[in-house]
Amino acid sequence: MTKKSLKERLMDTAIVLFEKYGYHGVSVDQIVAESGSSKGGFYHNFKSKDELLYYIHDVFISYVLEKANEIQNSNQFNTPISRLGATIQSWTKVFDIYKPHITVFYQESTYLTGEYSERINEKRDDYRKWIVKIIEEGQASGDFRTEVPATITAMAIIGMINWTYKWFNQDGPLSMESIAQIFNDLMLNSLLTEQGMRQEEAQMFLLKKQNTPLTVD
Numbered sequence: 001m002t003k004k005s006l007k008e009r010l011m012d013t014a015i016v017l018f019e020k021y022g023y024h025g026v027s028v029d030q031i032v033a034e035s036g037s038s039k040g041g042f043y044h045n046f047k048s049k050d051e052l053l054y055y056i057h058d059v060f061i062s063y064v065l066e067k068a069n070e071i072q073n074s075n076q077f078n079t080p081i082s083r084l085g086a087t088i089q090s091w092t093k094v095f096d097i098y099k100p101h102i103t104v105f106y107q108e109s110t111y112l113t114g115e116y117s118e119r120i121n122e123k124r125d126d127y128r129k130w131i132v133k134i135i136e137e138g139q140a141s142g143d144f145r146t147e148v149p150a151t152i153t154a155m156a157i158i159g160m161i162n163w164t165y166k167w168f169n170q171d172g173p174l175s176m177e178s179i180a181q182i183f184n185d186l187m188l189n190s191l192l193t194e195q196g197m198r199q200e201e202a203q204m205f206l207l208k209k210q211n212t213p214l215t216v217d
Helices: 006-021 028-035 039-045 049-072 080-097 099-111 114-141 150-162 176-191 194-198 200-204
Strands: none
Touching: 006 028, 006 039, 006 049, 006 099, 028 039, 028 049, 049 080, 049 099, 049 114, 080 099, 080 114, 080 150, 080 176, 080 200, 114 150, 150 176, 194 200
């Protein structure tokens, strides 16, 4: 296992403390003490507690943008249907990988101000535009319904996936991969035209017919 850097240890410690006590309930001294670091080590990595909060946010937002770029440049996902399906899959998985970061983001994002807030909002806007672009391409190709606005559809997808952090349980009966498949099935069944439904790649992201419904205890 790769040893974590001091910056990563400070972030991990801050996430635990912010979740428990809130952003304003935690001091730099507490973060330093809990991480076994020093103030010098803290300020070598972060200008301030505000910058630390920014990096906690930036880690997962940068990750989803990186995955979106990989999907865009992949020969495997060369249609709007496959790009949207892959995007929903990769983005949903983030809520498993970075659940603590995302929880802190939604709890404490109001405390992110100035240039830090602007940078995060710009990245979030870029991701929203990416999803809108995919939907518009699918509408132009005849695979997605045109009567539903691309912007509203994109926001519906964003809202559906974003709320996962509130209820997903890593010890629950469904894996995040299974949940991503359900999300894809819900969105594609509501968005695909008859032409789109006939496309081979659509079947990759839809749930297979079952004799008994999928249940969650």
